[in-house]
Amino acid sequence: MSAVPVREGEGAGAPRSPREGEAGPDVAVFIYGGGKVGRGLARAIRAAGLPVTLRAARDGLPTERIDADLVIVAVRDRDIAPCAAALRARGLVGHRDVAVVHCAGALGPEALAAVRGGRVAVAQMHPMISFASPSFAPALGRGHLLVDGDTRAVLVARSLGERLGMTPRAFPDLDRVAYHAAAGLVANGAAALAAAGVDLLERAGVDRTTAAAMLGPLLRTVADNVEALGVPEALTGPVRRGDAAGVARHLETLRRLAPHLVPLYVAAGATQLPLARALDEAPSAAFDAIQRVLDGT
Incomplete structure (x- = not known):
């Protein structure tokens, strides 16, 4: 699925030119939600030289009208639609042209439909970034940065993303839940794998703090390989080499030191095998032998 130009939404007024929608020096940003995403975006936007106001959701919506060119709703998924309805009901936006976006990966721009109007354009603006x-x-x-919605809001969101050094993306007929699950599988799964690695390194004789410090750069090099080489080329290790004896030694040690990690290792190895076979850097019989080791036969 390749990136394509974003669509124009309904009820958001006439689209503006890229120059008019540019997130330049005069664009003011208001972020509602002071959690991990809200604070992370606020710091980045401020560092990029744009004026930004951050308001924690626990403080509630402001009582005065929001004078900003871009309003970022950085709250939990379940709170986005109620927030949009409250923004409109209280007249906090709509008195001037404004783009209102949310940061949820699994929800499209329609989550903000309640606030859309002649002077209010809405969009999804999901950064595929891990905010921990x-x-x-x-x-x-x-x-x-996944961006989709009304043209005016999309222009502002895309321009902001570029200002932050990000690449805006839009895809036709995107299954957003599958997209978000893929992001979670990698981001959340990598953190869980790192925790397992820390656990095993501790059992091997490395203290916990040092173990985490060692695994961070390792994860970064994996990310660099994925970005630069793609898959399956980013795969490394004994499965890629067809080293069944090496895999067997790993499993023997895991059964001795950390038996609770054996199912994880086996599942990861089984996922690596098709990639290794595609790379074809060892005889097929070597990969068959790895399969037998993983199966315990």
Whole structure:
């Protein structure tokens, strides 16, 4: 599925030219939601030289009208639609041209339908970035930004993404739940795999803090390989080499030190096998032998 120009939404007024929608020095940003995503975006936007106001959701919506060119709704998925309805009901937006976007990966722009109007354009603006803590802002550069919705809002969101060093993306007929599941499988799954690695390194004799410090750069090189080489080329290790004896030694050690990690290792190995076969850097019989080791036969 390749990236394509975004569509024009209904009820958002005439589309503007890219120059008019550009997130330049005069674009003011208001972020509602002071959690991990809201704070991370606020820091990045401020560092990019744009004025930004961050308001925590626990403080509630402001009582005064929001004077901003872009309103980012950075709250939990279930709170997006009620927030949109409240923004409209309280007259907090609509007195000037504004783009209102949300950051949910599994929800499209229609989650904000309640606030859409002649001067209010809406869009989905999901950064495919891992935001793990309000106190730590991940780097957004080289990241990708899923954008879809009304043309005016899309122009602003895309321009902001580019200002932050991100690549805006739009896909026709995207299954957003599958998209979000894929992001979660990698981001959340990688964190869980790292936790398993820390556990095993501790059992091998490495202290927990050092183990995490060692695995972070390893994960970064995997990410670099995936981005630069793609898959299956990013695969490394004994499965790619067709080293059944090496896989067997890993499993023997896991059964001794960390038997609870054996199912995870076996599942990961089974997922690697088709990639290794596609790379074809070892005889087919070697991969068959790995399969037998993983099957315990």
